[in-house]
Amino acid sequence: MNFLSSSALRRKKDTRRGVKFTIMVVGQSGIGKSTFVNTLLDTKIVPHKYEPIGTTIDEPKIASFSTIDDSSTINAAVFQRDFNPALADQEPGIAITESEVEILNKGDYSRIFLNVINTPGFGDNIDNEVCFEEIINYLKQQFDIVLAEETKFKRNPKFKDTRVHACLYFITPTGHGLRELDVEIIKKLSKYVNIIPVIGRADSFTKEELADFKRNILYDIEKFNVPVFQFTYDDDEEAIPEEDEMSDEEENILSENKYLQSIQPFAIISSEDEIEIDGKSIKGRQYPWGFIDIHNPEYSDFKLLKNVLLSTHLQDLKDLTHDYLYENYRTEKLRAVNGINDETTPETKKKEFLGSRDSYIPEPPSLSNLNALANIKDSMILEEQNEKDFANILDSAQLNSQPSISSFAQETISSQKSIDSKNRSQLRLLSETVPYALKQEQIQQRKQKLAELEAKSAKEMKLKEEALEKKALELKLREQELLAKMSELGISGNASFASDN
Numbered sequence: 001m002n003f004l005s006s007s008a009l010r011r012k013k014d015t016r017r018g019v020k021f022t023i024m025v026v027g028q029s030g031i032g033k034s035t036f037v038n039t040l041l042d043t044k045i046v047p048h049k050y051e052p053i054g055t056t057i058d059e060p061k062i063a064s065f066s067t068i069d070d071s072s073t074i075n076a077a078v079f080q081r082d083f084n085p086a087l088a089d090q091e092p093g094i095a096i097t098e099s100e101v102e103i104l105n106k107g108d109y110s111r112i113f114l115n116v117i118n119t120p121g122f123g124d125n126i127d128n129e130v131c132f133e134e135i136i137n138y139l140k141q142q143f144d145i146v147l148a149e150e151t152k153f154k155r156n157p158k159f160k161d162t163r164v165h166a167c168l169y170f171i172t173p174t175g176h177g178l179r180e181l182d183v184e185i186i187k188k189l190s191k192y193v194n195i196i197p198v199i200g201r202a203d204s205f206t207k208e209e210l211a212d213f214k215r216n217i218l219y220d221i222e223k224f225n226v227p228v229f230q231f232t233y234d235d236d237e238e239a240i241p242e243e244d245e246m247s248d249e250e251e252n253i254l255s256e257n258k259y260l261q262s263i264q265p266f267a268i269i270s271s272e273d274e275i276e277i278d279g280k281s282i283k284g285r286q287y288p289w290g291f292i293d294i295h296n297p298e299y300s301d302f303k304l305l306k307n308v309l310l311s312t313h314l315q316d317l318k319d320l321t322h323d324y325l326y327e328n329y330r331t332e333k334l335r336a337v338n339g340i341n342d343e344t345t346p347e348t349k350k351k352e353f354l355g356s357r358d359s360y361i362p363e364p365p366s367l368s369n370l371n372a373l374a375n376i377k378d379s380m381i382l383e384e385q386n387e388k389d390f391a392n393i394l395d396s397a398q399l400n401s402q403p404s405i406s407s408f409a410q411e412t413i414s415s416q417k418s419i420d421s422k423n424r425s426q427l428r429l430l431s432e433t434v435p436y437a438l439k440q441e442q443i444q445q446r447k448q449k450l451a452e453l454e455a456k457s458a459k460e461m462k463l464k465e466e467a468l469e470k471k472a473l474e475l476k477l478r479e480q481e482l483l484a485k486m487s488e489l490g491i492s493g494n495a496s497f498a499s500d501n
């Protein structure tokens with residue numbers, strides 16, 4: 001009989017109920033992002049550029065977008081779905097779209113609720129700064145949503161965690177290595193998401209070219225300290241003490257990680273098309289000289305990458321996002337908003353904060369008290385736990401008819417309650433301000449962005465107005481010249497022409 005530990009049981013239950021996982025694809029247009037996603041899921045969930053609406057199972061939701069040319073009314077997403085030659089010379093800007101799909105593993109009935117974030121327009125602009133900002137803001141916003149929820153006194157049981165767990169960064173297949181733009185964007189994004197570099201359309205290289213390209217990329221990653229996701233393994237076998245013998249499963253994981261690390265970055269070939277080979281239908285690409293099965297590891301790392309994302313490393317990617325990336329973000333944010341002194345212990349902070357509680361007047365919602373709130377909230381949870389413990393003592397004491405314990409517990413609870421009830425109402429009020437304050441911050445940022453856009457378009461309007469006035473003046477002068485010429489020649493102008501003058 002197989003026995004499962006309670007955590008393994010919980011994990012099994014969780015996977016049956018469904019695991020939420022979010023991936024993002026970033027890279028230049030035409031590099032194979034949409035094809036990869038659709039092949040990965042064997043479903044058309046992401047549209048290709050200029051593909052009309054209605055070709056995917058659901059229309060992707062536009063989460064946010066930025067336009068470069070503010071005077072235009074189009075945005076990247078609209079621009080990309082419908083080809084309009086009149087707008088072809090415009091900068092596309094960037095859109096961030098979300099597509100959700102549920103994956104059911106028929107073997108063990110586990111489910112993954114996968115959210116795919118696409119970034120059409122990325123890298124297609126002359127100045128891509130706005131694209132970086134839009135993606136980073138999106139990633140930060142998802143962290144903020146979790147932070148706001150965490151600080152709530154009463155959490156929403158239906159809360160949806162939208163943090164992005166992995167970003168597949170499609171490297172432009174130049175063959176030379178990483179471009180300056182790649183280094184810059186990966187460095188910026190890696191603060192908020194695990195970056196997995198990918199070479200798309202790997203069939204455009206010969207075997208040797210691909211090996212060279214991979215080598216160049218690894219060299220650049222090392223040289224410029226580019227923080228990408230690592231498949232960790234310990235090369236130093238002697239470092240593991242004998243008594244810490246590894247189980248077969250652990251050994252397999254280590255050797256698998258070692259192999260995955262050795263083939264980095266993944267070079268993939270994707271295809272949405274099925275081709276018929278020996279009466280069997282396979283996902284592949286047909287060339288004038290033959291075909292490629294995209295699952296064949298000899299040519300494509302597609303199968304490996306699929307396995308990493310949807311099976312072997314899914315939990316690692318989620319854990320790293322929560323325990324490392326989000327935790328760093330949370331700490332940084334709390335420190336920044338409160339100008340916190342690290343030497344102060346949570347206990348001192350709590351005392352300082354509670355010292356003035358009798359004269360406490362709630363401040364207007366602000367992030368400046370966020371850190372204090374987080375610590376207070378921890379202490380509240382502790383106090384609440386204490387109260388529960390006392391109540392348990394009381395219950396068991398009453399059951400056992402032991403009046404001495406019962407009266408002790410009751411006394412302690414009532415004195416604790418008199419302090420706590422006062423605290424609690426203040427703390428409840430404060431903890432409710434945190435999500436509100438974060439929302440306010442976002443609204444403020446949006447307002448500022450809108451104001452900047454308005455100022456820019458007002459400036460452009462003014463320039464256009466001046467240009468029109470200049471043109472009108474030129475026309476007027478031309479008209480006068482013509483009239484003068486006509487009178488010289490003895491030709492009389494028509495009535496309206498003359499009266500206009």
Ligand SMILES: Nc1nc2c(ncn2[C@@H]2O[C@H](COP(=O)(O)OP(=O)(O)OP(=O)(O)O)[C@@H](O)[C@H]2O)c(=O)[nH]1
Nearest residue numbers: 029030031032033034035048049201202268269270
């Ligand atoms: N040869 C080859 N072509 C590919 C591969 N993957 C995608 N393509 C083709 O490349 C073209 C562009 O692919 P997309 O998946 O639409 O590229 P994208 O990066 O999503 O582009 P945007 O939608 O503009 O962002 C399509 O014609 C695909 O069929 C591949 O692995 N090998």
